[in-house]
Amino acid sequence: MRVTFPKHEKLKSRKAIKQLFEEGKTITKYPVKLLWLPIEGQKTQAGFAVAKRNFKSAVTRNKIKRLMREAYRLQKPETTNKNSRAFILLFLYIGKDVAAFQAIESSVVSALKKLAASSS
RNA sequence: ACAGCAGGUCGCCUUAUCGCUUCAAAUUUAGUUUGAAGAGGAAAGUCCGGGCACCAUAGGGAAGUAUAGCGGCUAACGGCCGUCAUUCUUAAUAGCUUUUGCUAGAGGGAAGAGGACUAGUGCAACAGAAAGUAUGUACAGGUUAUGCUGUAGUGAAACCAGGUAAACUCUAUACGGUGAAAUGCCACGUAUACCAGCAAUUAAGGGUUCCCGCCCAUGCUGGAGGGUGGGCAGAUGGAGUGUAUCUGUAAAGAUGUACCUAGAUAAAUGAUGAGGAAUUUUUGGCUCAAGCCAAAUUGAACAGAACCCGGCUUAUAGACCUGCUUUUUUU
RNA sequence: GGCCUAGUAGUUCAACUGGAUAGAAUAUCAGAUUUCGGCUCUGACGGUUGGAGGUUCGAAUCCUCUCUAGGUCA
Numbered sequence: 057m058r059v060t061f062p063k064h065e066k067l068k069s070r071k072a073i074k075q076l077f078e079e080g081k082t083i084t085k086y087p088v089k090l091l092w093l094p095i096e097g098q099k100t101q102a103g104f105a106v107a108k109r110n111f112k113s114a115v116t117r118n119k120i121k122r123l124m125r126e127a128y129r130l131q132k133p134e135t136t137n138k139n140s141r142a143f144i145l146l147f148l149y150i151g152k153d154v155a156a157f158q159a160i161e162s163s164v165v166s167a168l169k170k171l172a173a174s175s176s
Numbered sequence: 177a178c179a180g181c182a183g184g185u186c187g188c189c190u191u192a193u194c195g196c197u198u199c200a201a202a203u204u205u206a207g208u209u210u211g212a213a214g215a216g217g218a219a220a221g222u223c224c225g226g227g228c229a230c231c232a233u234a235g236g237g238a239a240g241u242a243u244a245g246c247g248g249c250u251a252a253c254g255g256c257c258g259u260c261a262u263u264c265u266u267a268a269u270a271g272c273u274u275u276u277g278c279u280a281g282a283g284g285g286a287a288g289a290g291g292a293c294u295a296g297u298g299c300a301a302c303a304g305a306a307a308g309u310a311u312g313u314a315c316a317g318g319u320u321a322u323g324c325u326g327u328a329g330u331g332a333a334a335c336c337a338g339g340u341a342a343a344c345u346c347u348a349u350a351c352g353g354u355g356a357a358a359u360g361c362c363a364c365g366u367a368u369a370c371c372a373g374c375a376a377u378u379a380a381g382g383g384u385u386c387c388c389g390c391c392c393a394u395g396c397u398g399g400a401g402g403g404u405g406g407g408c409a410g411a412u413g414g415a416g417u418g419u420a421u422c423u424g425u426a427a428a429g430a431u432g433u434a435c436c437u438a439g440a441u442a443a444a445u446g447a448u449g450a451g452g453a454a455u456u457u458u459u460g461g462c463u464c465a466a467g468c469c470a471a472a473u474u475g476a477a478c479a480g481a482a483c484c485c486g487g488c489u490u491a492u493a494g495a496c497c498u499g500c501u502u503u504u505u506u507u
Numbered sequence: 508g509g510c511c512u513a514g515u516a517g518u519u520c521a522a523c524u525g526g527a528u529a530g531a532a533u534a535u536c537a538g539a540u541u542u543c544g545g546c547u548c549u550g551a552c553g554g555u556u557g558g559a560g561g562u563u564c565g566a567a568u569c570c571u572c573u574c575u576a577g578g579u580c581a
């Protein structure tokens with residue numbers, strides 16, 4: 057099947073992000089930190105963030121967000137098909153250096169697996 | 177050929193698979209398919225100037241800010257072009273000198289925020305008699321004598337209507353304020369409620385420094401709290417880009433012709449693989465050396481549009497082009 | 508997308524509106540004192556005033572550009 061990540065699966069609502077930071081739970085798999093919160097009646101949405109304090113250059117921030125988004129996109133069917141519950145997710149990059157795609161991918165995968173285990 | 181200086185251009189390429197955004201078409205209903213397009217020379221810093229929008233179709237004065245030789249370009253500018261004074265550097269050559277050297281200096285190169293101290297106020301450490309109410313001392317000249325003239329030392333400045341305005345200031349010119357989070361429309365939702373202060377139609381307040389004037393206005397400001405935090409337009413065809421001719425020393429302008437070239441919004445242009453390449457390192461061979469050949473390795477700087485333009489400044493691996501200069505070799 | 512502020516010894520602050528070796532406390536080091544250490548006393552070290560350029564006889568101070576850090580506006 058197609059592995060896509062269109063616009064409406066992206067976490068955009070300021071209100072939801074605020075709620076996520078206040079009430080959400082966290083899973084840390086260095087260099088990625090995952091904030092998650094189960095929701096009702098909607099599809100799963102995911103967002104990606106890199107702190108401006110750690111990376112001053114906009115180019116590297118965009119690069120890291122694109123890498124995390126690509127890793128999430130490739131792993132999405134395996135995680136979302138197993139359980140029917142929906143979440144709002146936010147992947148936060150907490151490392152200080154730019155990691156390779158394989159390292160970010162493994163962190164994202166293990167975080168999603170832990171999320172599936174703890175929510176079921 | 178190598179090196180240096182100045183100016184300019186480019187700034188990874190090809191391909192497979194999977195994905196993102198916009199537009200068009202089809203099908204169907206909001207998904208899918210097909211096709212097309214998809215970051216920069218600085219998109220950056222926000223240092224200037226404009227367009228555009230709203231606020232009295234924005235008006236007078238004060239204050240404030242900026243600029244400052246002359247001429248031009250431009251929508252405009254603090255930008256750009258030309259040019260002059262001035263300064264620095266180099267230097268043909270000339271004068272003096274036994275020489276070292278000193279003085280002047282055509283020409284070349286670079287810099288060039290440069291109005292006014294004959295309006296007023298201020299400032300000038302140390303040194304020096306004296307730093308502004310200027311003009312003391314010594315010597316020489318001159319004079320009947322004084323006034324006067326020249327030299328001397330200190331200092332950045334004392335040969336004078338002194339110096340200093342990137343000191344206050346004056347003169348001239350320009351500038352109203354705000355800033356796409358402007359502004360207009362649609363949708364959703366709530367609280368025309370509560371507390372405090374000011375004001376009561378000759379008033380408070382607002383129109384982003386103050387005064388006048390004008391306009392708005394029945395309330396205004398602050399606090400705590402409730403709701404929303406979505407969409408469309410603005411917003412991508414423009415002082416647009418390429419090219420040819422003409423005008424002009426040039427910046428630039430005129431005319432013709434061709435082209436359409438991002439439009440995101442927690443923010444699109446990416447990921448993985450393969451190949452090619454500038455480049456990096458190591459080994460071996462040839463060679464006096466520079467370098468050349470072969471194999472392995474590495475695999476591209478600075479950097480991401482956010483309403484749009486014109487500049488300036490800063491960052492930038494490497495490649496290429498043009499001009500000038502020096503050195504070497506050959507003809 | 509706008510706007511504003513600050514950078515001075517290792518640290519915390521001075522330096523009046525340009526004027527001379529940029530000062531004080533603390534920290535560090537050395538010496539004295541003490542059986543030893545602390546306290547105390549004496550002395551030394553430590554700064555190209557974030558960087559570059561300019562104005563001026565002279566710049567931490569004035570001007571321009573730039574870097575870094577921080578704040579602020581729905």
